[in-house]
């Protein structure tokens with residue numbers, strides 16, 4: 159029988175789709191790694207399950223225990239799945255920036271949700287990461303700590319990287335993704351470079367985040383931006399800059415337009431970080447073409463789906479309120 163023991167076995171092995179319409183005329187093969195097709199709806203299912211299994215092996219998590227995590231939502235969903243299957247309690251701490259859809263979703267999945275004020279400095283006790291750390295310490299809970307936990311990187315090194323390698327039969331030339339914790343780029347990027355040192359790893363960064371400025375050694379102050387889950391005001395420990403070859407900045411307007419475009423042209427319904435990464439992939443293809451390169455295989459990692467953004471980027475009044483004017487081809 160083709161029956162899984164639990165839904166956890168459905169994590170990973172996501173499809174890779176050629177973006178022949180979205181990427182038309184770019185002179186390169188744009189390939190999307192569809193991480194939004196994981197059972198919990200995002201790439202974070204991979205790391206949540208891996209971090210929990212590893213913590214159990216080390217005796218950091220015991221039966222009936224409590225998990226605490228600071229999350230933009232998706233890691234929380236992955237952890238909620240692990241908590242349900244393995245009998246743990248889960249508390250998630252999120253910044254007020256995240257969509258209400260994600261808050262409702264996490265509550266529906268059985269997690270306790272704590273919201274911290276938006277825009278707090280990284281050394282402020284009310285910053286969502288610091289609050290999660292304090293709650294874990296107070297409650298004697300296990301902090302999964304995706305920003306520092308090496309098992310986050312390891313999940314991508316053991317799963318995401320090899321899948322991309324196999325799906326492209328080793329012909330991948332460029333990996334492009336965003337960085338929240340950095341796990342995707344550091345883990346999958348390291349694996350692919352070990353297999354093929356010429357692979358280039360490209361960081362997608364929302365305008366307002368400082369990651370690309372730090373990488374490019376340019377001047378840039380942190381500013382608010384709308385794209386969720388990637389970028390930030392610091393480089394997380396799990397984002398290994400030595401693995402990155404280039405960084406591309408993308409505005410909210412471009413990112414959101416590209417998310418609409420992906421649905422209109424490829425029937426891929428995705429979130430804002432996917433739009434941002436797809437827009438960066440287009441921009442990087444143009445850069446490569448200017449340098450005279452042609453026909454490279456560019457793999458863009460699309461982290462999550464559009465349903466978590468129905469009250470934000472897929473809501474007309476929200477777009478108006480935030481002054482986002484979609485590019486014309488995005489609304490055709």
Ligand SMILES: Cc1ncc(COP(=O)(O)O)c(C=O)c1O
Pocket residue numbers: 230231232233336337338339340341342343386387388429431432461462
């Ligand atoms: C929506 C979304 N996209 C992308 C990412 C980035 O992935 P990573 O943490 O592996 O850098 C995250 C997580 O932080 C996310 O929530």
